[in-house]
Amino acid sequence: MRRVNKDKVFDVVIACIMGVVAILFLLPLLNVLACSFSSPDKVVAGEVGLIPVGFSLEGYKMVFANDSLITGFLNSLLYTFIGTVIQVSLQMLCAYPLSRPDFKGKKILNIFLTLTMFISGGMIPTYLLISSLNMLDTIWAIIIPGCVSVFNIIVIRTYMSTSIPSELSEAARIDGCSDFQIFLRVILPLSRPIIFVMVLYAIVGYWNNYFNALLYIQSADLYPLQRVLQDMLVSNSGSLGGGDPNLQEQLKYVTIVVSSLPLLVIYPFFQKYFEKGVVMGGVKG
């Protein structure tokens, strides 16, 4: 009896501690959200806590009327879409042969891929390569460098070889499927969870990518959202707010909300998949 009570107390205490931690973690986001709906003067005076003060939608109106932000947003949508399609397809296509015990080049291919996790040319040699491929200042300089992740390929391969029974491929082969048909009709449909994980990774990676644009992109009309945000949030060189410093400051909160919202809205739907995916990567990688 005493044991049960003690356990109950322990449960409640732990739940409370974790609850407090979670709330603490949420506070900065709530503050940003509240400020985005507040009047610029109150924001700059530091009077806004977790509830909007002097409720105003002015900031949102201005942000949605701002050309460079809209361009950045649309560019990022495009880059994310194209990048995700290329990245996920290449990784799936490459992981399948690696998961097949009878693939002859498996060992060499494994070494060829894994080595790149330890050696790299570094910033300038890669820059010179991109430059010699005439990719500087094109959308390909944003999409292609860093597109395929060897680590992800290993995770997908592990999934394919451990979670999909080989009897299924065997059966499909007996029914006359070619290797590619097996991949298309048996492996892909059964890999749905890992595909979701990889799609999420790709979306997050491309949407939040900033490095490629910083290094390889000069023209402002090719800027992805994050590059536009850098000018506004960090270097303070955006021309939003029409010269009013308070408005300029408040608009930062609005742009943070608008630019982060897409990912914050979609990740809960992927939760059960990415939890599995990360575990798989950690255990094998």
Next chain:
Amino acid sequence: MANSTLKFTERDLIRKPKPRNLWSKWGITLFLMALPTVVYIFIFHYMPLEGLIISFKDYNSFQGMWGSPWTDMGGFKHFVTFVTAPNFWTLIKNTLVLSALSIIFNSTLPIIYALFLNEVRYKWAKKTVQIIMYAPYFISTVVMVGILFILFRADTGVLTRILVAFGMDSTSAMSNPKAFVAIYIISGLWQGLGWWSIVYMGSLANVDPNLHDAAKIDGAGRLRRIFSVNFPSIVPLAVIMLIMSIGNILNVGFEKVYLMYTPGNSVSSEIISTYVYRISFPDYGQPQFSYATAIGLFNSVINIIVLVTANFISKKVSDNSLW
């Protein structure tokens, strides 16, 4: 002899598949599927290695990588210059401090967090906490640093006000070199704690329940079981994760440090990778591609040495190893 002929594998009993065509037999289809990635990896991961040669040369774009003249000191001029440069030790120190402290906090706190979260018995509460803790991970580095700048706005930033209440001055902590490392690590934990704990949560879910039952019979309470059953079971995983992060000790994330850099905090926020970027693409003056590449190469070589050493030690001490 007689025995071996009697050995049937399961395979022999199954109906033999149709004879495979040559594409399948020689693995041509499989090879073609991997080919795009192989070509990609070759171009974007192996071809840049050729560019490393410019770290032994004085690169100029007219003569190109191979045409540019070799440097003095048997080609090692840039390496000697770097090692003897006045800012060499500052760069090394800043990089090491930042990454050593990151490794310490980022590899321990997620474990502690996971051990406790794992004890939450109410499923909905656990789910809710987890989903909240993942949120910051999806915020981009640029936005993260943007949030830091507004929270630490001089005089009126929310965090500045809290610091003032504790007797600090009201200038922005973002231009304070002493605060840089703390801000970097705490904001990193804010973003990563929930995410980094996923792998440990997964591993904790696989702990053999019999171990818990045995411990219960021996009279171990909840706390006792966390430390004596759950914790030991995730140590091997934690060691592997630790080796991997140690192998990247000089690869502190470039983006965040670069974005957090202000003239005020430059004493502690200039690290190897940001320095490489700044001398390659300076606001004014000549880009020093060769020197920058030499520093990058120096950086990678040290990383590999550290990784191999860490792995060696771990193999000796705990039997956990990457290879």
